[in-house]
Amino acid sequence: MKIIGIGKNYINDISELSAAKTGSQTIFTKPESSLVTDNKDVVFPKVTDQLAxxxxxxxxxxxxxxxxxxxxxxxxxxxxxxxxxxxATDVLAASRANKGPWALAKGFDGASPMSNFKPVSDFPDLAAINFDLKINGEQKQVGHTSLMIYSFAEIIAYVSSFMTLEKGDLIFTGTPATGKGLNVKGDHLQASIEGELLLDFKLV
Known part of the structure; x- marks a missing residue:
């Protein structure tokens, strides 16, 4: 199973789309060992002091x-x-300083907490999905897929031109353009799709 991520894939307003859509997608991969499922708590990684x-x-x-x-x-x-x-933004900065890859900064154990899945048939329009993140009860990020620079289909077509996609592969499709920040140990994260709470864990 592959975990594929796409970076810098959201805009704040649809008017920004034409300028942002350069044809160059930012793609990276993460190991399966980075996954945390079933709403298990996530151990704050020892490798970083800046967990974004x-x-x-x-x-x-x-x-x-x-x-x-x-x-x-x-x-x-x-x-x-x-x-x-x-x-791990401090790890990433150190790697970039030497023109190194993103692998360690994105691929540590616990780097990919994920909810259970809902069938795609529950979403009649993939370009109109609402999702959000609350931390310690405070809303931090709000997303809507109409603000994606590259749609689900465009990501899949692009990635599959380089590598075979296989059943079970996961694609993290990008984060809302605003609201991301740093976590600290003890934070309680809750993420929803269309108002349904699906991801609920603490950093321990």
Whole structure:
């Protein structure tokens, strides 16, 4: 199973779309060992003092595909979840200083807490999904998929031009353009899709 992430994929207003859509998607991968499921608490990683949260919708791939067309791409999604793409920002800064990769900053154990999935049939319009994140009861991020720079279909078509997508692969599809920040030990995170609480955990 592959975990694929896309960076910098949301705008604040639809008027920004044409300028933001350059054709160059920021893609990275994360190891399966970064996943935390079933609303288990997440151990605050010892490798960082700067743990940045980003709430994201996660698309689960339901069948194998390579060089998937834009028109067919959404049919490869079997389910949708909500997750947190964590970044150790101090680790990332140190790696970037040496022109290094994102792997350690994005791939540590616990870097990808994720809810259970809802079938894609629950979402008649993938371009009109609301999701949000609350931390300690305070709303921090609000997202709507109409503000994605690259849609689910565009991500799948692009990624599959480089690598075969397989059943069970996960794609973290980007975070809202505003509201991301740092977590501290003891924070309580709750993420919802269409008002339904699906992800609920504490940093311990």
């Amino acid at each position: 949260y980003e709430v994201e919708l996660v698309a689960k791939i339901g069948k194998q595909g390579k060089d998937i067309t834009l028109e067919d791409a959404n049919s490869y999604i079997s389910a949708i979840a909500v997750g947190i793409d964590y970044t």
